[in-house]
Each structure stands twice: as C-alpha cells, then as structure tokens.
Amino acid sequence: MSSRLEKARQDPGSMKAKILASARKIFGEYGYNDTTTRMIAKDVGIDISTLYYHWGEKQDLYEAVVIEIGEEIQDQLNDIERKVSGRSLTTRLEIALDMMCDYLFAHPEVSNLFLFGYFNKTRHGVALDNKMSEYIANIAVAMDLAQNKKKVSIQAKARILAVWNTVLNFISGESFFRPMLATSHVNYMKVVKETLKFILVPAFTSEKEKLKIE
Amino acid sequence: MSSRLEKARQDPGSMKAKILASARKIFGEYGYNDTTTRMIAKDVGIDISTLYYHWGEKQDLYEAVVIEIGEEIQDQLNDIERKVSGRSLTTRLEIALDMMCDYLFAHPEVSNLFLFGYFNKTRHGVALDNKMSEYIANIAVAMDLAQNKKKVSIQAKARILAVWNTVLNFISGESFFRPMLATSHVNYMKVVKETLKFILVPAFTSEKEKLKIE
DNA sequence: ACTTTTTTCCATCAATTGATGGAAACACAT
DNA sequence: ATGTGTTTCCATCAATTGATGGAAAAAAGT
Numbered sequence A, B: 001m002s003s004r005l006e007k008a009r010q011d012p013g014s015m016k017a018k019i020l021a022s023a024r025k026i027f028g029e030y031g032y033n034d035t036t037t038r039m040i041a042k043d044v045g046i047d048i049s050t051l052y053y054h055w056g057e058k059q060d061l062y063e064a065v066v067i068e069i070g071e072e073i074q075d076q077l078n079d080i081e082r083k084v085s086g087r088s089l090t091t092r093l094e095i096a097l098d099m100m101c102d103y104l105f106a107h108p109e110v111s112n113l114f115l116f117g118y119f120n121k122t123r124h125g126v127a128l129d130n131k132m133s134e135y136i137a138n139i140a141v142a143m144d145l146a147q148n149k150k151k152v153s154i155q156a157k158a159r160i161l162a163v164w165n166t167v168l169n170f171i172s173g174e175s176f177f178r179p180m181l182a183t184s185h186v187n188y189m190k191v192v193k194e195t196l197k198f199i200l201v202p203a204f205t206s207e208k209e210k211l212k213i214e
Numbered sequence C: 001a002c003t004t005t006t007t008t009c010c011a012t013c014a015a016t017t018g019a020t021g022g023a024a025a026c027a028c029a030t
Numbered sequence D: 001a002t003g004t005g006t007t008t009c010c011a012t013c014a015a016t017t018g019a020t021g022g023a024a025a026a027a028a029g030t
Helices: A002-010 A015-034 A037-044 A048-055 A058-084 A089-106 A108-119 A129-142 A154-172 A174-181 A185-213 B002-010 B015-034 B037-044 B048-055 B058-084 B089-106 B108-119 B129-142 B154-172 B174-181 B185-213
Strands: none
Touching (some): A015 A037, A089 A185, A154 A174, A154 A185, A185 B185, B015 B058, B048 B058, B058 B129, B089 B185, B108 B154
C-alpha cells in the first residue's frame, strides 16, 4: 500500500491521485465508518468499481490517507522547528501556534482525522498513534520541556498533548463553536489564535521559572 | 419523548430504564452511527423489537440519552458553583477542575458523547448545543470572566471552550493517550488533573491582574 | 376462570454498503 | 487493422441495519 501511495504522488493527475484526494476530503469530513466508497467515487465522478480497481479495500485507501497526512504533519513540524530556533520561549510558542493554526485551518480534514483516530474505539488499520509519540518528543525538546528526546517526563508529554488537543479541537469544532461565538470565519481564526496564546503561553513561561528552582 | 424519559426516571428498574442505561453506555462508546439497535438490545438481553416497542426510533432513544446527560451536567455545574463560591480564583479553578474530572472519569461516556456531538457533521436530532451556550455563560460568571450572564465577551467564551475541551479530551482520549504516557489509570487521572491545573491556572490568574489595568 | 391489556419474541422487509465478475471502452504498439 | 494490456462501468452478491407485523407469552383486571 505504501507503493500505491508513492505512485499516486508520482503523478498528481493520475486517477489514483484524484481518488486519494477525494478520499482525504470525505474521510476527513465524515470519518471512516460514515464514509462510503460510493461517496468517494461520486466525488471523483467515477464508478465504485473503478475505485476498487485502483485502491483495493476501503481500508487500504484510508491508510494511504493517514500516511499522507502523517508525513505532512512531520513536514510542518520541521518547518516550525526551523523558524523558531534561537528565539525566546514565548516567541517560539507564539510562532508555533500561529503556524500550526494556519496549516490546520487550511486543511481542516487533518485535525478531523486526528480526532477521529483518538476517540474511535473501532480501529481501522494504521492510525496516527505510531508517529504521535515521536512528534511529542520532538515538540517537548523544541519547547524546552525536555533536554533529550529519549527522556521526556510524563508531565511534559501530558502538557504537549493538552496543547495539541486544544488546537485540534478549535479547528475541528469550528462548525459547532463558531455559532456560539457568533462571529465570522476570519474572526474565529483570530480569536482562536489569541485564546491559544492566552492560555498556553503563561503556563509554559512561568514553568520556565519553576524549572530554575528544581 | 420527554415523557418517555420521565417514565424511565420514575421507575429505575423498568425495562425502559434498563434500555436507556444500556443505550447510554453503547452510544457513549461507539457514537450514534456505529451503534446498532441490536448492540443495545444484546446488552440489555432482549430482542430488538422489544427495544422498539419501548422507545420507538433509534433517534428518540439517542435524544433521551442526550437529555439525561445534559441534566446531569447541569447538576454537576450547580454542585461546583455551590462548592467554590467565595473562594479565591485559583482555588475556584482548582476545585472546579478536580470535581469535573472526578465526575467525567466516573462517567466517560459523557465526554465521549459531547465530543461525538461536536465533530459529527451528520446531526442526530437534539444535540448538546442548546445547553452549551448556557453552561458557558454560567461558567464565565463563576470564573470572574464576566460580570453578567447576558454579557459574556467572545474572548471569555473562547477561553471557557478551550478549558472545557481540554478536559473532555483527556477523559475521552485516555485509551489513546495513556499508552503514550505508559502509566496506570489511577496515575493517569492524577497527571491529567495536574496538567490541567498547570496549564489553566496561570492563564486565568495572570489575566486577573491584566483586568485591573484595563 | 375468563377476558383484556401489556410485554416479548420470531420472522421478515427494504435500504445501504463493501466488494467482485465480466463485459465493454480505451490506449497503444506492431 | 489487429492484437494486447489497461481502465471503466454495469449488474450483482452477501452481510448488515433500521424498522415492523403478528403471534405467543405474561400480567392485570374482572
């Protein structure tokens, strides 16, 4: 299935790639179980047997989507790490939150698929679990919560998870939260960024001082 | 359907009530679409037509579950408000987080159903949306983020949402997060509480000082 | 003991869904 | 043009699922 994904990447105009793109969109909107192969096929404009011809089982197609997104996240984290290196902790946090928000708001299916993966009891092949631990370790080091990728305390991990989730929730929950806030999409993005900084920056910057004591 | 719920409440030993209890469990575990009426019936130990005899459509049963949980949350918030009144902001936050965590860890299906409701594009009748705005306004006042229930700023609302989501995520995501933290259930609960306080208390207590300036 | 009402289960339906076989349509080299 | 391999679609299957009709069983009323 990894080779299938590679082929789709090699030729973005190929039917394989088109199907993958639609699959990503639909899976991201409805989750694995609520997405039917017919929905994806209709979105591409093909018969479902054509979809099966190119991708085989529904599961394989889903896994390809998950893998693709996993790599995208990794790229994004690398980008962020490059941009924030050398800055102060507060600035690092602010830039990281801004960049992550921009990316996720532009690709809302990503946060949806993450959250679907978290809370679904019924597992569908490869989840994002695998890479998750790695991401967390990297972020912990980048945010000065750990000196060594190998040795990240449980507290540090939990804090990263809290941050990560808070971001994902605001993106995925927009259709639910925005009516409550009675505001536009553009202003919602602004408020989300503000709120994230408001909540997260104090915690981690005052922790910096606590660390000196320890 | 409200009268149906009332009947179930009147006699907790009734078949109606047993079905409701099982429905709450199963819906909370798998979400609306991934729960079949057969799963619930099997959990109760009855035939599915018995279930339909008592509750009618699947949707009605689901709505009854949502209503029940909504009322439970309201009670819980009232409890909290009673206990924290008069305390300092920091203490209020700490007590509120502790109590909410205790309740949600004891009833994990509650946070699951909340999150399912947030992110599902396919709506299933009554969601928890309605009460949500009310809850937020109440919490905002209780946490000194607003003077008046009627006038809660968009920033205040967003902050409450962030806190609320962070809590829900840790509860619902336990099966996903705990392996990453490689710890026991009991210790997970402890770490979650610590993490929530770590992240949330500084944000809101330093805001308190900012407010004096404004 | 008898009706009458309520409750439970068996059998079944129609719609949806993941998946496949096989025929047609297409592409392309010779 | 002919043959070969690829791609696409139509028809269909088996399993699942929400839902119902009707008969049996249980409870309640007289």
